[in-house]
Amino acid sequence: MKAAVVREVGQDPVYGEFEEPVLREGEVRVAVTASALTNFTKVRATGRHFSVAPRPPFVVGIDGIGRMDDGCRVYFLFPRAPFGGMAERTVVASAQCIPVPDTVDDVTLAALADPGMSSWVALETRAELVPGETVLVNGATGTAGRVALQVARHLGAERVIATGRDRAVLDSLIAQGADAIIPLTDDPGRLTAALREEFERGVDVVLDYLWGPPAQSLLAATNARKSRSPLRFVQIGSAAGAELALPGSVLKATDLRILGSGIGNVAVGDIMRIIGKLMQAAATTEFFLDVQTHPLSRIGELWPAASVTPRTVFTVEAPA
Structure with missing residues (x-):
């Protein structure tokens, strides 16, 4: 063959x-x-x-x-x-x-499976998203991040925030379900201020596709949260770097739970169950x-x- x-x-x-x-x-x-x-x-x-x-x-x-x-x-x-x-x-x-x-055609389902699964698994099994919560997708201008915004909304997120470097794509995400966008600019002060504003307003779950410096900036802004409930930070991808420096003060300033999501900590049976939900959702929901x-x-x-x-x-x- x-x-x-x-x-x-x-x-x-x-x-x-x-x-x-x-x-x-x-x-x-x-x-x-x-x-x-x-x-x-x-x-x-x-x-x-x-x-x-x-x-x-x-x-x-x-x-x-x-x-x-x-x-x-x-x-x-x-x-x-x-x-x-x-x-x-x-x-x-x-x-x-x-x-x-x-x-739903073969190509659409094949294309949707991986990015849809990665965010759905992270939200359901790792972050245990509760309908009505706020989700921030760090690195939302790639395929996986864009689908993650839509999956979060489908699973009941009340507010969805997107970060990314590609401003044209970032702007387009408003029409695809994002309530707010934060450009990952090279101006540290401006980025920190924008992140702190959103955390002060309230963020419950972060889906991180970037890691590296963007995730470090994001974590440094979490002390602006006023909520006493835990912030679940789920690391999925490392597009911006394999490592970051995490000051101890970040862990002391808020109730922060850093979780990974991947085949090492999610059973194949759970992955298949969630892909089944995703495939059925594709029949009634238009994923961009x-x-x-x-x-x-x-x-x-x-x-x-x-x-x-x-x-x-x-x-x-x-x-x-």
């Missing part, structure tokens, strides 16, 4: 032949139609992700949309190595497949997504520059 294959450690995937998957007990076979490129997929393909990476040769892609042998259209997650989502066919544990609504599609046959030429913002989805043609 045709697939996007990493043949040696450190090499980009290429489009070529790979062995046909053979079913094992408890598995289903899926004829793949669409698989989105995610940061997880790109980093895991290099062997540098903290999760266990398969040894070459292997097929890239951690999830996708397709049809099982019985014709049921499904979303699937974490195929059995060395198989992956970017192939004509893959195999996955039956518990890691869920039916998807017929009213910037998506570009390409045939899987172009994986070799597009991989080095392929983007997660806008979300790149590779489509798979049915074999002749």
